Amino acid sequence: MPFYVTTPIYYVNAEPHLGHAYSTIAADILARHMRQRGEDVFFLTGTDEHGEPVAQAAERLGTTPRELADRNSVRFRDLAARVNATNDFFIRTSDPEHVAEVRRIVQGLYDSGHVYAGVYEGWYCDRCADFKTESELVDGKCPIHLITLEKRHEENYFFRLSSFQEALERLYAENRDFVSPGSRFNEALNFIRQGLEDISISRSAISWGVPVPWDERHVIYVWIDALLNYYTALAYAREGEDLTERFWPATVHVIGKDILKFHAVIWPAMLMASGLEVPERLFIHGYLLMDEHKMSKSLGNVIDPFQVMDLYGTDALRFYLFREVGFGQDGNVSTEGFETRYTTELANEYGNLASRTLAMVSRYRDGAVPAGEPPAALVAVFEGAPEAIAACFDRSDISGALEQIWERVRELNRFVAEQAPWQLAKDPAQAERLDSVLYGLVEGLRVVSLLLLPIVPEAAERLLIALGAAHERSLVAARFGAVAGGAQTGELPQLFPKIEREPEPSAA
RNA sequence: GGCUCCGUAGCUCAGCCGGUUAGAGCGCACCACUCAUAAUGGUGAGGUCGGUGGUUCGAGUCCACCCGGAGCUACCA
Numbered sequence: 001m002p003f004y005v006t007t008p009i010y011y012v013n014a015e016p017h018l019g020h021a022y023s024t025i026a027a028d029i030l031a032r033h034m035r036q037r038g039e040d041v042f043f044l045t046g047t048d049e050h051g052e053p054v055a056q057a058a059e060r061l062g063t064t065p066r067e068l069a070d071r072n073s074v075r076f077r078d079l080a081a082r083v084n085a086t087n088d089f090f091i092r093t094s095d096p097e098h099v100a101e102v103r104r105i106v107q108g109l110y111d112s113g114h115v116y117a118g119v120y121e122g123w124y125c126d127r128c129a130d131f132k133t134e135s136e137l138v139d140g141k142c143p144i145h146l147i148t149l150e151k152r153h154e155e156n157y158f159f160r161l162s163s164f165q166e167a168l169e170r171l172y173a174e175n176r177d178f179v180s181p182g183s184r185f186n187e188a189l190n191f192i193r194q195g196l197e198d199i200s201i202s203r204s205a206i207s208w209g210v211p212v213p214w215d216e217r218h219v220i221y222v223w224i225d226a227l228l229n230y231y232t233a234l235a236y237a238r239e240g241e242d243l244t245e246r247f248w249p250a251t252v253h254v255i256g257k258d259i260l261k262f263h264a265v266i267w268p269a270m271l272m273a274s275g276l277e278v279p280e281r282l283f284i285h286g287y288l289l290m291d292e293h294k295m296s297k298s299l300g301n302v303i304d305p306f307q308v309m310d311l312y313g314t315d316a317l318r319f320y321l322f323r324e325v326g327f328g329q330d331g332n333v334s335t336e337g338f339e340t341r342y343t344t345e346l347a348n349e350y351g352n353l354a355s356r357t358l359a360m361v362s363r364y365r366d367g368a369v370p371a372g373e374p375p376a377a378l379v380a381v382f383e384g385a386p387e388a389i390a391a392c393f394d395r396s397d398i399s400g401a402l403e404q405i406w407e408r409v410r411e412l413n414r415f416v417a418e419q420a421p422w423q424l425a426k427d428p429a430q431a432e433r434l435d436s437v438l439y440g441l442v443e444g445l446r447v448v449s450l451l452l453l454p455i456v457p458e459a460a461e462r463l464l465i466a467l468g469a470a471h472e473r474s475l476v477a478a479r480f481g482a483v484a485g486g487a488q489t490g491e492l493p494q495l496f497p498k499i500e501r502e503p504e505p506s507a508a
Numbered sequence: 509g510g511c512u513c514c515g516u517a518g519c520u521c522a523g524c525c526g527g528u529u530a531g532a533g534c535g536c537a538c539c540a541c542u543c544a545u546a547a548u549g550g551u552g553a554g555g556u557c558g559g560u561g562g563u564u565c566g567a568g569u570c571c572a573c574c575c576g577g578a579g580c581u582a583c584c585a
Contacts, residue, residue, distance in 0.1 A: 011585055013585075014585085048585080051584090051585065052584090052585090053584075053585060054585095120583085122583090161582095182512095182513090183512065183513050183514095183579080186511080186512050186513080186580095187511090187512065187513090187579075187580055187581095188580095190510095190511050190512065190580070190581080191511095191580070191581070191582075193511090194510090194511085194581070194582090196582085197582070197583090199582075199583055200583065201583090221583075222585065223583080223585075226585085257579085258585095259585090260580090261580090261582065261583095262583095262585095265582085266582095266583090324520090326521080330578085330579095331520085332520085337520095337534095340534075340535095341534095343545095344533095344534080347545060347547085348545075348547055348548080349547090349548085351544095351545065351547095352544055352545050352547045352548075353544085353547090353548085354544090354545095355543090355544050355545060355547085356543050356544035356545090356547080356548080357543085357544085358544090359543060359544055360543050360544080363543075364543090403522095403532095403533095406533095407532095410533095413547095413548055413549070414548085414549065414550095416543075416544090416548070416549085417540090417541075417548060417549035417550080418549080420541075420542090420543085421543065422541090422542065422543045423541095425543085494545055495545090496545080497545070498545060
């Protein structure tokens with residue numbers, strides 16, 4: 001089955017931060033998991049580059065929008081690589097292929113009567129160079145500059161969003177998991193039910209954008225341009241091949257809650273208007289908070305993902321984000337929480353389990369995994385595990401999958417304590433039992449690591465190799481007992497070494 | 509104002525279609541073990557399940573109201 005997953009495309013004006021890493025890692029975990037299931041996967045990420053803010057920033061820096069976009073896009077590409085994202089393509093909305101396709105699609109909307117010329121009327125703030133909504137106004141003044149605003153008119157092209165009211169309501173009625181979590185589904189549906197207005201999809205007086213094909217005085221509103229990336233990329237992501245047939249419609253768009261409406265309302269309407277299929281579902285994740293507040297540079301409460309990865313590794317970050325905060329919810333992250341999870345779970349429970357298991361196999365059986373009887377206790381623990389985890393991933397429930405996996409890790413540690421192999425080793429009469437215990441541990445670790453592969457790919461791979469499980473990486477192989485004994489284990493440096501961190505120099 | 513969601517052990521949260529003594533993880537206390545990255549395992553501490561009133565043989569789990577908190581209520585991306 002084709003599985004097409006996307007991240008939002010990131011606006012090049014922003015500094016790559018933890019939130020970007022979060023979306024990208026989430027989509028990557030889903031992509032890796034589906035590949036493990038043998039599905040035909042396409043994973044897309046990229047950058048959104050048009051629009052006034054980029055043009056303004058470029059002007060401030062004395063450069064061109066294109067140069068600025070080139071420079072900043074690389075940083076997002078670097079971030080994706082740094083978090084070990086396995087994206088199949090990195091789209092930029094400035095790609096000529098994308099631009100051409102956006103023009104073609106928008107022209108189609110115009111030709112089919114879904115777009116018309118109209119007048120946008122609103123309160124315009126000169127200082128912001130921007131229109132304000134009624135609800136934003138404070139006593140009829142700009143909330144930022146507190147100056148009286150004038151009513152301004154602008155000729156725009158409008159998309160008949162209002163004509164998709166019923167179609168959208170039907171989409172939601174017939175597809176209860178079009179948007180998840182459920183609260184976001186309700187939020188989007190509620191918005192639709194309130195009545196949709198047409199939206200303007202062009203801007204004049206801006207030049208950094210995709211020109212409207214039939215009226216080049218205008219450029220296409222960046223959001224229209226940006227949303228289309230999910231579709232346009234397929235046509236040129238692979239040279240000499242059009243993947244559209246194969247992967248459209250997208251399986252899941254991973255997005256943050258701040259861009260819900262664009263994806264849950266405007267986007268499906270645009271697709272319907274263009275005669276294209278709508279995506280199967282959207283998964284909306286929450287915000288990563290610090291001390292209950294959204295991270296922001298001005299508050300100084302940011303976690304730099306690069307810094308974390310430099311210190312603890314990429315796997316640790318990938319693990320932490322989905323372990324600490326239920327995927328789909330808002331949640332607090334902190335360096336303290338990070339260190340606790342890293343030490344207690346990755347280093348102690350998983351890493352140390354690997355160390356003790358390998359040490360015992362080496363010490364008691366010269367590094368050869370014994371062909372023991374699968375211990376009944378562990379057979380029970382792993383019964384149905386791959387299926388349970390796959391079911392979580394089918395709902396994009398990464399945190400749920402991780403919890404399922406971690407319960408097994410804990411069971412393995414419990415098993416070691418109960419069986420006390422070091423006692424069995426003292427009694428030659430217990431050799432068979434020791435074989436069984438050691439085999440069970442190796443096999444349990446192998447299964448757990450296979451299941452963990454999408455989340456902590458580097459560490460899980462290293463451990464699998466050390467366990468002598470050289471080849472098979474599919475989910476099918478994650479069945480307890482699928483591999484018999486006989487493998488030779490190898491050396492394994494600590495998977496997650498304890499990090500000695502310099503005590504914070506107390507701020508004066 | 510309207511709509512949605514939430515309020516369960518010190519902390520973070522599970523509790524599906526209502527049903528035996530309300531659970532997990534962290535933190536804390538004590539105990540056990542020594543294979544291991546001084547790691548692991550066990551036990552305990554007893555929370556009016558926000559409040560009140562209902563429905564029911566029986567409600568954390570359904571209904572009403574109240575208190576407290578969060579989000580959305582359209583064109584910054």
